[in-house]
Amino acid sequence: MKIKHILFIFILIPTLFSSCNGQEKKQKEVAEERKQPNIVLLFVDDYGWSDVGFRNNTFSTPNIDQLKKEGLNFNRAYIPTPTCSPSRLSLLTGKEAIRLGMPRHIALDPNNPDAEYNLWPTDPVQMPSRNYLPLEEVTYAERLKELGYYNYFVGKWHLGHKGRYPTDQGFDKEFGTTDHGHPKSYYFPFFKDGDPNGFMKNYKEGDYLTDVLTDGAVDFINTYDKAAPFMLSFWYYSVHGPSVGRKDLLKKYQEAGLEGKYAHHAAMVEAMDESIGRVRKALKEKGIEENTIIIVLSDQGGAYTNAPLSGGKKGGNTLGEGGARVPFIIKYPGVTKANTESNTPVQSIDLYPTLIEIASGKKYNDNQIQGVSLLPILNGSDIEQRELYFFRSYEDQYAAVISGDWKLVKYHSGKFQLFNVSKDISEQNDLIGKGLEVEKKLIADIAAWEKEAVPTY
Template sequence: MKKFIIILFTVYIPIGCAAQQNNASTQEQPNIILLFADDAGYADFGFQGSKEMLTPNLDKLASEGVRFTQAYVTHPTCGPSRAGLITGKSQYRFGYEENNVPTYMSEVSAVDGAEMGLPVDEVTMADYLKKQGYATAVYGKWHLGGADRFHPTKRGFDEFYGFRGGARSYFEYTEEPKEPLNKMERGFGNFEEHTGYLTDALAEEANLFIEKNAKSRTPFFAFISFNAVHTPMDAQPEDLAKFPNLEGKRKIVAAMGLALDRATGKVLNKLKELGIDENTIVVFTNDNGGPTDANASSNLPLSGIKATHLEGGLRVPFLMKWPGQLSPNSTYTKPISTFDLLPTFYKAAGGDLQNLKDIDGVDLLPYVNGQNSEPPHETLFWKRDARAAMRKGDWKLIRFPDRPAELFYLPDDEGELNDLAAKEPARYLQMYKELFAWEATLERPRWLLKKEYEWRDVQRMDKFWPKKDSE
């Protein structure tokens, strides 16, 4: 008679690892968190080299992921920038050009007030992710139309806690605000002011959403659209006390940035606490360059500020972390755009990129991982009214309304101090023609602003330039 020997093996798996393996086995799609700042300066983060600002949580995120050194927004002001980000396409192609949705109705042309918002036939990032089975939520600033049909819950988001407008107090309103669109709203039509400091409150609300979906093992997309560090200049005394060597608005923006970093830390810590940080994509970026004249933010060494087509208006801090997919503590140096986030997220969620119709963004992963050595974009365009700009390769052309266009070679001149138009006449002419040819393909603006705002922004371009080495 044959005898059989049975050998038993015992494998020890730490409880935390078992929990993460269980999550991974039941939820293969990564969670997605988009941390979106408002009006922050290009230089105002530790990971960008600041010695004044305190941003330890964002600095840690940078060390754990990829820092993009040439990340661009689709427009240098809040509303159009968000429209490009959330649709994955150049908002100029559907007429979302003329700055933000105006609050004054009598001065608007092209369409009436009820039509001012992200066109309802445009498909959003949240729409696409919902089709992939994601729970979706947005917290904070919307600024893509105040009418009910533009509401976040009608644009692909399951949950919303924030305000429909563009700027509001960081503290609770005790009286009816001058602009009703800036009241805090939970879901659709349920107006409910927060308690405490708004930047912290948005992180806490997002964490409730994260906890709920982690428990049910539902993949989620949380768009945390902070209004920090946009005006009004509201800061807490305890945060101001951390910057004894700063004064005035610079001190306040530093305190507001510290609160933004603290809120980011709350979200990142929650992911780790729940054991889902290894299966979560986290992106941090900003909607446009800092408006130095309004909130004392700094875009140095770049020239220009918010609302200009100089690098300081268009280039933004940008971090992406995806454990196991992206190398930690690395940099990516080729130009990207915020309209790349939609296809990047959609592909990560298991979507087929062929299903994305009529977009301008690309999936960034093959480029960052070196599978594709070409730049994600050979050309990028921006415009507003008579002003426009074009980046082609390493060259940038800026067309002004009150002077000849200028040409810059960015690798040697990221401060845009040396106009090479006279030295490169053939390139100058060719790029000028390409810029106009692109404009000829666009929709007309859906609304127009008072010309005084355009004049103000043209003047801004002359005021914020770093000094040349010889000066």
């Protein structure tokens, strides 16, 4: 019996070692599979939903078109407060900007640059709006840093002046950041003043701002040598006005028959698309393309026509589909399926929890944010239907709610509009007062949301 036991032990030991080695190998494989991806967010300014080649052949956007073929296109993506500064606040924090008291863009008083709030002369209710993102707010950069990421920021900030810059909010380094919401010109000298980092001293006459910023982004990718994964946040000044197209591209569009500022705008769109192509090329040449998520998003609708959508950046209908609905594409190698679309209504606040879940590999729950993770959609499933809310305060039109196919728009004067934006994408058939049950529900819902979300001063 003893000899049998000894033989059994000799037989068992190799089996145990084999089992342990197999388990370690499996754990290593799982760890490699869950390797944190790099993330590149290309956040474009005033880039309309219709200003992309695959929707409108006026524009040449081969790189964005290719990204759509390779990734997931969100056909109904929205900005909660579609205007410069609030859109950035929401993206960084996962929160509706109005909850932090920012219904408009920052408008600093040169005589009082540290003023916490500003008032807009034509705002019918004279609602105060913050002049900077509070430093105590936790940004996606700060969350990702906790999860081991290096955060690099390029371009337009527009969430506060020196002392409230990206490097004060979790980013490790910044390039091209100024106090400005837009340049004086896209050709050098780009800005009048407000260049505390000395960004402009390195450039000369003839340099084009979009190209200069892209050089900075590409250089970061080419020289990055840390073991940690990175997130590159490239926030373009383009295609925000002034509309100044790069000269070689401008000539092309003028010869094609486009006139005035619209020709400049088309040239700016192509220069921005060319920039996206350069960033993607740098990732490929670095050998990290297949472990890098690419995200393209705009901060609000375009300043020119957004047809077939109604409204846009200007004209008093910014909460129309043309003002609040934006391009949004994600390519997550190994996760998103090529050339797919989602028609689920989503908002930019959803990126915050999505990024954290991707970086952590865990479900993220935080009742202080309003965004929800888009990972189920990225994985080919869907998220629960919810209501999306909008708020800005410049003119009579100020709030809206989307619930599935339905959209209710509210005005300070007491007016409401109701549209089925799936059947009526151009919002031409106002269904308010037609006795629809959804009208009563959405009017009650938006009133309840305002009571909870809108600060009282």
